[in-house]
Amino acid sequence: MTMVCRRARVRVTGTVQGVGFRPYVYRLAGELSLDGFVLNDVHGVLIEVEGSAPVVDRFLERLPSEAPPLAVLEQVLVEERAPSGTIGFAIRASIAGAVPDAPVTPDTATCDDCLRELFDPSDRRFRYPFINCTNCGPRFTVVRGVPYDRPLTTMASFTMCAACRAEYEDPTDRRFHAQPNACPACGPSVRLLGGLEPAPEPVDPIAATATALAGGAIVAIKGIGGYHLACRAGDERAVAALRARKHREDKPFALMAPSLSVAASLVSLGAPARAPLTGPARPIVLAPRRPDAPIAESVAPGAPELGVMLPYSPLHHLLLADAGETLVMTSANVSDEPIAYDDRDALERLRGIADLFLVHDRPIQTRTDDSVVRVVAAPAHPRTAFLRRSRGYVPAALALPGAGTRRPLLACGAELKNTFCLARGPRAWISHHIGDLENYETLRSFVEGIEHFGALFAVEPEVIAHDLHPEYLSTKYALERDGVELIGVQHHHAHLAACLAEHGEAGPAVGAIFDGTGYGLDGTVWGGELLLGDVRTFRRAGSLLPVALPGGASAIRQPWRMACSWLSAAVGGGEPDLPASLAGRVDPRAWAQVHRLATGSTAAAPATTSMGRLFDAVAAVAGIRAEVNYEGQAAIELEAAADPGERGSYPIAVGGAPLVIDPRETIRAVAADIRAGRSASVIARRFHRTIARATVEACTTLAAAHGTEVVVLSGGVFQSRLLLESVWDGLRRAGLRVLVPERLPVNDGGIAYGQAAVAAARLI
């Protein structure tokens, strides 16, 4: 009997490097007694296998289905080769090339195998807070350059001991080429610093930290992408002290629960929310707070949702196991500064906040905040929505539509919640969360981040896309770069294009883009926009009725100013009465002044169509918020107040060409409800229902008029779950197809990718 011999060459693309793919192939080939080789090259992984035809078939069948957990296979191409009679199977040296496609993967939560060892007293890494393997551990946050190899990571100064080196070099070991591989004998270590008196250094700094936390201490803890500030979540005194020292008046603190079951006692967790909570990226998951959640009042005053995460580094696992209860784990910064990640800087900046410091000597290369997601109940199926996409997801690439970009490009993003984006060919790399670009510190991490990403992904931008706002630091940065082609992209078009592009849709579509602020084509402040467009171009098909933004930026901090502006527009003629709900909170003279400003058409009161500011105005009239401590607070609290049982709504006008959503009647009705003594929760719900109805009507009208059935919903206002879900449902009932951002935030964190998509489309 003759056996048919076959040799197949297999080209695998996707996220297949640094994820244990070669050892996996080696094991699979060994198990099936196939000959050949596997290697990494610039395109991904190249395999050749030789053996009897049915066995090669079996190999090809099993290859994608049994791939390691972190591998993402985009394509598996098989080509026949002439059998060569090779004996044995080898992992061959990587073929270096000029253009690496997927060299760096996101940081990944400790895997189950490592966890077993971490808590096994007989293991040599028992309680070692830096245990990791090919399937887990730090990646993006420790990478200094490419190729992704130990000397170009922040592990460079630690020399592997013989035992670690043997694992690292053994293709059958799950630590084969795990760059951060380490053990207590050769790797980084933790120390507990600070305290009232110079105490001898504790034998087990993590156990000592847990004891200090139990005693009410606030501890700064160095993690994967930066420092956290921690205290017991159930200790009102400690949480209130943390809040006072951090000057973070109302913003909710994130929590880290020791286990899924404890997390489920804090928030209601459906199956869709459990997936990200326990997945490899381990974001903070926002979910509805349980009324009996055993946490201090000061953790999240007035917030209907709590942000909960599970331990994601071995250090966290040890600490939470020792503490045995939920901890506050909030980004270590003062107020609006970026999160601390550099050791000396952290010790200096956090001295007045933390009582103790749990530090370690593995440097963090790139400051990377925790990601934040929540589950949105879409009519078809629940989906994850990002509020912040950072640690655990960055730097995974997103595809650009069509053939991608013809020339390498950089998109600079917006001002608030900034991210930038580099793109080459079909791929776009969106940065970690940079933050609000309004101080030197964040600007510096923006500029350094661009250089770092450029080196990692071999992108030398020839084209730079930017926002149209001349005062954004990101725009100024773009305009100052020499020798590049500049492409200005309107803010709300970038929101629309980002959503179309991530769904691989070309458009055209109707876009309802509602946010706080964006520079309009006419130089006014846009923010309640009805666009008609595709990835390349757009036109403004309608908007919210423009009103004055009295005092510019101070109108954002003081929603009562927008209440005055909208009431002035709604009642017409003279000064509107100060609503009873604002009496005692707003000085009547200031009210009169703002009324004059709002009706005077001066540069101090530019026109705005901002939907975010309309929500602010109604929150103020309803008596919920006269002033805010952070952007979006009024809208969040308005949504939280809404009475789910209320079925009423207000009149609102939708019509004209271009189409205008005119809520002046709505505002008059809200004021009448206040005079009638109706509660804020009834008003809040009626208002949300009104805006949802108007949005559905506006979108269906435009879709019918322009022969499209696709509607994009985006912009920061759609962070309101109540608004998003009801608009979505209404549009679906009207027979339209709804697209919302799923892989990037609905807020300005998605702008850079949208700018990149627009620029790429215009370069064709």
Ligand SMILES: [Zn+2]
């Ligand atoms: Zn592991």
Ligand SMILES: [Zn+2]
């Ligand atoms: Zn070692």
Ligand SMILES: [Zn+2]
């Ligand atoms: Zn925006």
